Amino acid sequence: MKQHFAPLVELDIDFSSEAFWTLCHFASWSVSVAIGAVCGGKAKLRRVGLLGVSVLLFTGLANAGTISVCSGFDSNVGAGLPASRPKSTAAALCFDAFGQTESIIDFESPSSYPLGPFTTLSFSVGSLGVTIGTNQQIRNTLVGVPDTLYGFNTTLGGSKWLSLFSGSITFTFSKPITDFGAYLSGVQLTGETITFNDGSPQTVSLPNPGSSGGIEFVGFKDDMPFSSVSINVQGDIVGVDDVRGSAAPEVTPEPASFPLVCAGLVLAGILRRRKRRFVGAGPPA
Ligand SMILES: [Ca+2]
Numbered sequence: 001m002k003q004h005f006a007p008l009v010e011l012d013i014d015f016s017s018e019a020f021w022t023l024c025h026f027a028s029w030s031v032s033v034a035i036g037a038v039c040g041g042k043a044k045l046r047r048v049g050l051l052g053v054s055v056l057l058f059t060g061l062a063n064a065g066t067i068s069v070c071s072g073f074d075s076n077v078g079a080g081l082p083a084s085r086p087k088s089t090a091a092a093l094c095f096d097a098f099g100q101t102e103s104i105i106d107f108e109s110p111s112s113y114p115l116g117p118f119t120t121l122s123f124s125v126g127s128l129g130v131t132i133g134t135n136q137q138i139r140n141t142l143v144g145v146p147d148t149l150y151g152f153n154t155t156l157g158g159s160k161w162l163s164l165f166s167g168s169i170t171f172t173f174s175k176p177i178t179d180f181g182a183y184l185s186g187v188q189l190t191g192e193t194i195t196f197n198d199g200s201p202q203t204v205s206l207p208n209p210g211s212s213g214g215i216e217f218v219g220f221k222d223d224m225p226f227s228s229v230s231i232n233v234q235g236d237i238v239g240v241d242d243v244r245g246s247a248a249p250e251v252t253p254e255p256a257s258f259p260l261v262c263a264g265l266v267l268a269g270i271l272r273r274r275k276r277r278f279v280g281a282g283p284p285a
Contacts, residue, residue, distance in 0.1 A: 070091045074209070106155040147185070164238045
């Protein structure tokens with residue numbers, strides 16, 4: 001039995017880009033309502049502003065995405081060919097069938113993934129820039145035996161993996177992604193998780209193969225993008241390998257146009273108010 005460690009408590013606040021732009025929208029509406037009130041406080045203008053605030057609040061509340069999970073584990077199975085871990089391999093194929101363009105982190109390239117401990121590690125894979133941290137290590141030798149308890153490489157023809165010595169590791173991506181998956185070896189405790197924020201805090205549980213450990217694949221797809229993912233294995237020693245994720249499709253940002261619409265509404269209100277004043281004054285004597 002491997003040694004367990006006291007749990008660590010970490011606070012991870014992730015301001016995703018979606019949440020950021022929702023906040024910008026809310027600020028834009030607030031400014032437009034305030035200007036409208038200063039310029040005469042017309043009831044119709046106030047109603048437009050309040051409607052906008054209501055819609056944006058609803059958007060914020062409905063921000064959490066729909067998540068599809070592929071996971072499978074093989075108890076007491078150590079390093080070997082993909083066929084030796086059929087349930088884990090099937091889960092990886094399930095994930096790959098999401099059909100997106102994956103970038104895979106296999107921890108094999110010597111220049112990108114130096115062996116040994118690191119505080120943070122930054123590299124590029126496919127179209128994604130990735131930073132991982134904190135205070136874990138890249139290994140090509142076992143922490144202990146049997147490997148089913150301590151983790152191992154899963155890359156075909158490879159030898160290296162990310163070794164988590166209790167605690168958490170966070171993957172931060174240069175672009176928002178919509179799916180994330182990885183092989184995890186040596187899991188033997190209940191309560192280990194993958195956490196991320198797609199506008200709301202989300203948790204995907206890691207299945208527990210049991211006291212003999214083994215290998216598992218856990219991956220998920222979300223219809224809302226997210227930019228960082230944490231793997232949390234408090235009290236356990238776990239190998240992470242063949243991590244994969246897909247960049248979210250490019251979208252045209254809308255924040256720049258939104259304040260212009262608000263400004264247009266305010267200007268229309270001001271012009272209508274001036275027109276009514278002129279009509280109310282009647283013809284010159
Ligand atoms: Ca590897």
